[in-house]
Amino acid sequence: MEMLRFATAGSVDDGKSTLIGRLLYDTKTIFEDQLEAVERASIQMGAEYTNLALLTDGLRAEREQGITIDVAYRYFATPKRKFIIADTPGHTQYTRNMVTGASTADLAIVLLDARKGVLEQSKRHSFLASLLRIPHLVLAVNKMDLVDYDQKRFEEVKDEFRDFASKLDIADLMFIPVSALHGDNVVDRSENMGWYEGPSLLHHLEEVHIASDRNHIDTRFPVQYVIRPQSDEYHDYRGYAGTMAGGVLRPGDDVVVLPSGFQSTVKSIETLDGPLDEAFAPMAVTVRLNDEIDISRGDMIVRANNQPEVSQDIDAMVSWMNERSPLTTSSKLVIKHTTRTTKAVVKDLSYMLDINSLHRNESATELKLNEIGRVQLRTQTPLFFDEYRRNRETGSFILVDEVSNVTVGAGMILGEST
Amino acid sequence: MAYDLTHLRQLEAESIYIFREVAAEFENPCLLFSGGKDSIVMLRLAEKAFWPAKLPFPVMHVDTGHNFPEVLEFRDKRVSELGARLVVASVQDAIDSGKVVEETGSRASRNRLQTTALLDGIAEHRFDALFGGARRDEEKARAKERVFSFRDEFGAWDPKNQRPELWSLYNGRIKQGEHIRVFPISNYTELDIWQYIKEEGIEIPNVYFSHEREVFERDGMLLSTGDFITLMDDEEPFMETVRYRTVGDMSCTGAVESSADTIDKIIDEVAVTRITERGATRADDRVSEAAMEDRKKEGYF
Numbered sequence: 279m280e281m282l283r284f285a286t287a288g289s290v291d292d293g294k295s296t297l298i299g300r301l302l303y304d305t306k307t308i309f310e311d312q313l314e315a316v317e318r319a320s321i322q323m324g325a326e327y328t329n330l331a332l333l334t335d336g337l338r339a340e341r342e343q344g345i346t347i348d349v350a351y352r353y354f355a356t357p358k359r360k361f362i363i364a365d366t367p368g369h370t371q372y373t374r375n376m377v378t379g380a381s382t383a384d385l386a387i388v389l390l391d392a393r394k395g396v397l398e399q400s401k402r403h404s405f406l407a408s409l410l411r412i413p414h415l416v417l418a419v420n421k422m423d424l425v426d427y428d429q430k431r432f433e434e435v436k437d438e439f440r441d442f443a444s445k446l447d448i449a450d451l452m453f454i455p456v457s458a459l460h461g462d463n464v465v466d467r468s469e470n471m472g473w474y475e476g477p478s479l480l481h482h483l484e485e486v487h488i489a490s491d492r493n494h495i496d497t498r499f500p501v502q503y504v505i506r507p508q509s510d511e512y513h514d515y516r517g518y519a520g521t522m523a524g525g526v527l528r529p530g531d532d533v534v535v536l537p538s539g540f541q542s543t544v545k546s547i548e549t550l551d552g553p554l555d556e557a558f559a560p561m562a563v564t565v566r567l568n569d570e571i572d573i574s575r576g577d578m579i580v581r582a583n584n585q586p587e588v589s590q591d592i593d594a595m596v597s598w599m600n601e602r603s604p605l606t607t608s609s610k611l612v613i614k615h616t617t618r619t620t621k622a623v624v625k626d627l628s629y630m631l632d633i634n635s636l637h638r639n640e641s642a643t644e645l646k647l648n649e650i651g652r653v654q655l656r657t658q659t660p661l662f663f664d665e666y667r668r669n670r671e672t673g674s675f676i677l678v679d680e681v682s683n684v685t686v687g688a689g690m691i692l693g694e695s696t
Numbered sequence: 697m698a699y700d701l702t703h704l705r706q707l708e709a710e711s712i713y714i715f716r717e718v719a720a721e722f723e724n725p726c727l728l729f730s731g732g733k734d735s736i737v738m739l740r741l742a743e744k745a746f747w748p749a750k751l752p753f754p755v756m757h758v759d760t761g762h763n764f765p766e767v768l769e770f771r772d773k774r775v776s777e778l779g780a781r782l783v784v785a786s787v788q789d790a791i792d793s794g795k796v797v798e799e800t801g802s803r804a805s806r807n808r809l810q811t812t813a814l815l816d817g818i819a820e821h822r823f824d825a826l827f828g829g830a831r832r833d834e835e836k837a838r839a840k841e842r843v844f845s846f847r848d849e850f851g852a853w854d855p856k857n858q859r860p861e862l863w864s865l866y867n868g869r870i871k872q873g874e875h876i877r878v879f880p881i882s883n884y885t886e887l888d889i890w891q892y893i894k895e896e897g898i899e900i901p902n903v904y905f906s907h908e909r910e911v912f913e914r915d916g917m918l919l920s921t922g923d924f925i926t927l928m929d930d931e932e933p934f935m936e937t938v939r940y941r942t943v944g945d946m947s948c949t950g951a952v953e954s955s956a957d958t959i960d961k962i963i964d965e966v967a968v969t970r971i972t973e974r975g976a977t978r979a980d981d982r983v984s985e986a987a988m989e990d991r992k993k994e995g996y997f
Contacts, residue, residue: 281703348858350839351832353885360703362883374860381862494699503716507749515748521713521864526699550747558699562712562745575720599860614865617720676865683869685859 279355282488285364285379285412287403288389293420297389297458298352298365301480304465307354349379358484373633373648374599376403377688380410381674384488387416387479392425392455396438398634404439405633408446409595409650409690411667413491416452418479423457427470445636447667450486454479492559493669497525497533498586498662499579500616500672505564517548517564518573523616523671524664525581527565528556535571536578536588536662542569559671576618578662586662586672592622593695594666595631596645596653600679600686604644605653611686613657615675621658622677625695628652654695666690704892708741711880713864714843715745718825718878721868725753725825725878726783726818729775731767732943733900734829734881736774737889740898741880742827743778754781756826758814760806760945761788762924767943770901785817804926805948811994815851818875825868825876833885843882849873853993886941887966894959906939906957917950941966 288294301307352363364379366372380386386407390400400417407415417439425431432455443451454463455474462468465480477485502520527533531544545566547554557563565579573579580586598605605624613622630642630651645651666673677687701709718725727742729735742751755775775782787809790796795816796809818826832839842858844866859867868876884892893900911918912931919925921933924947938951939962956962 279703280700281706348840348855351883352839353833353883355885355887360885360888378860378862382864489698489700492699502713503720503746505746505749509749512748519716519745521709550744560706560709561701562709562716564747612869614867617717670863674863674865676860676862676867678867678869683867683871685861685867688860688862 281360283362283383284385285383286387292389293458300464305354349375377597383412385414386412389418392419392421414450419455422455429473493524497581498523501577502617519564521562522559524669526558532582534582540571542567589694590657590660591695592655593692594689596689597650598645601647604646606644612678615661622655626654711741712745714880719752722825726823727755727827729755731771738829750779756783758785762946766901785813787813827878832882845877847875890963903940906954
């Protein structure tokens with residue numbers, strides 16, 4: 279069985295919680311005691327109907343204030359796939375959460391209200407999905423029941439969105455007319471929209487082709503941990519443990535180790551379950567080489583004929599996540615990229631991007647919470663990276679505040695800065 | 697050639713990555729082991745992460761003193777097979793030394809006292825990272841908890857102030873006295889755990905399989921009779937065919953009626969069950985709507 283991670287974005291008004299509730303309910307994932315707890319809580323809050331949003335709003339503060347604070351993860355499965363939902367709140371101030379949920383998603387569902395069409399919020403969510411390079415985007419045009427299941431209205435919304443989407447970088451875009459409340463086109467094809475010939479939402483989630491989304495071309499093996507058993511049985515054993523971040527590695531392959539540049543060949547790829555003929559992303563394995571080379575955590579094993587960029591000067595889009603202090607030029611931060619942690623200083627901020635209008639503000643001098651901008655960084659030691667759009671694993675990094683130790687930024691690498 | 701992994705192999709790879717990340721970045725990690733199925737799966741994943749080397753950290757059991765004997769036996773056997781070091785944080789010791797006062801009455805439970813024993817154990821051994829076997833599908837507060845979950849110098853969790861967690865870039869930076877709880881199996885569901893146990897041929901304590909046991913009913917749950925629990929006047933013990941879906945403190949872990957005596961039958965049962973495992977078997981989560989959230993803030997697992 280395959281696994282698909284998807285992120286949902288939209289506000290309560292768009293019916294996002296109802297849609298998730300519907301998916302969980304119709305796939306028999308909501309348990310009786312969960313439903314009872316939600317019913318009890320709804321009555322306590324004086325609601326007239328069972329509020330399915332309470333299924334996802336887990337924390338006491340959220341129930342008290344009727345808001346969603348954070349990314350919640352939900353799970354369900356059909357006979358075809360296991361699904362992990364990263365459920366993110368839709369308000370402006372929660373760009374941070376949307377970016378977080380989107381960072382690991384294979385697919386994003388952006389909900390919009392058929393009556394209202396493409397709002398600023400839908401644009402913002404779609405832009406973030408495109409920025410985070412979520413390979414598949416689904417526009418769920420919800421509340422079709424409130425526009426009499428009208429095909430013309432659906433087509434209007436589609437055209438409106440396509441105009442906007444032409445400015446974005448979206449590989450796979452799908453439009454589905456749904457009514458989350460009544461279940462039209464959520465799990466089963468709707469009888470109310472005979473004119474719609476596409477799949478239901480769940481059918482699309484089950485069938486969308488994700489096997490080609492990972493990079494299986496550029497071999498990248500960031501060394502995570504060096505295994506030296508120091509036991510009699512494995513006296514001279516030295517293995518490099520890590521997770522494949524791209525491409526394929528096989529015994530006998532010619533490899534180069536970064537940053538030293540030493541060359542060797544792969545002796546074996548090992549696991550507790552036995553040796554492997556090949557390893558590919560996202561497998562966690564232990565690689566052994568035919569030569570004794572000094573290799574430690576943060577180094578990267580790559581193929582001799584296909585190497586990443588190596589540089590201390592990084593050009594990246596950065597999403598700022600800290601409410602206490604903004605990113606400014608000369609900010610000094612800790613940067614974590616693959617298994618390498620080093621220091622970085624902000625050399626320049628080219629522009630701040632208005633995520634509603636996509637306008638570039640080149641006079642911006644700082645990035646505040648939930649703002650996104652193009653930033654040039656200088657790192658203390660070189661990073662071995664690829665463009666984020668080519669490889670999400672070797673093209674992403676986080677920024678950490680040196681004093682508070684809090685994660686303050688997320689970066690997507692565009693290339694080497696000049 | 698399709699470069700595809702099944703959901704179980706993908707989950708496994710992610711867990712192994714998390715174990716290695718902690719071993720590489722922390723000075724003194726520790727794995728919390730209860731003897732339950734989740735922590736048994738955790739041990740297997742840790743074994744895979746470091747093979748052929750031994751676990752580069754000890755295993756800690758927070759012992760309420762109210763254990764299933766089979767589970768303790770199982771714990772010792774598994775720890776010795778792995779050549780791991782076992783640390784026991786004892787609630788009984790905390791009671792004996794007067795650090796905590798045992799609850800009284802027929803509903804007395806040592807569940808809350810575990811937090812003190814746990815935090816003392818962490819302080820005594822100066823652990824800076826603790827692996828826990830919590831899963832996000834278990835409970836609402838857990839659905840929002842990070843894989844690397846920060847704890848302040850009081851061991852407390854602040855759900856409104858969690859560090860953003862992106863891609864697989866975990867932030868484990870802490871100051872002296874703080875620690876990180878790490879949850880490598882966050883994304884497994886109960887069914888995934890059972891499927892993994894089956895696929896890997898992992899041995900588990902026999903209380904998970906259907907057996908005859910003397911039980912009594914309290915608050916709609918079947919609790920085992922025994923030394924650790926006092927029956928109330930209207931409670932009558934009887935024999936029933938049961939199994940445990942979770943294994944914890946005997947005084948507050950309920951059994952479920954079941955004839956599932958093989959892993960396959962358990963998987964079938966879990967696949968069609970309509971009640972979450974905590975709802976069916978944990979008295980401690982029923983106290984209030986936010987019971988788990990409140991305990992976690994205080995430093996509970």
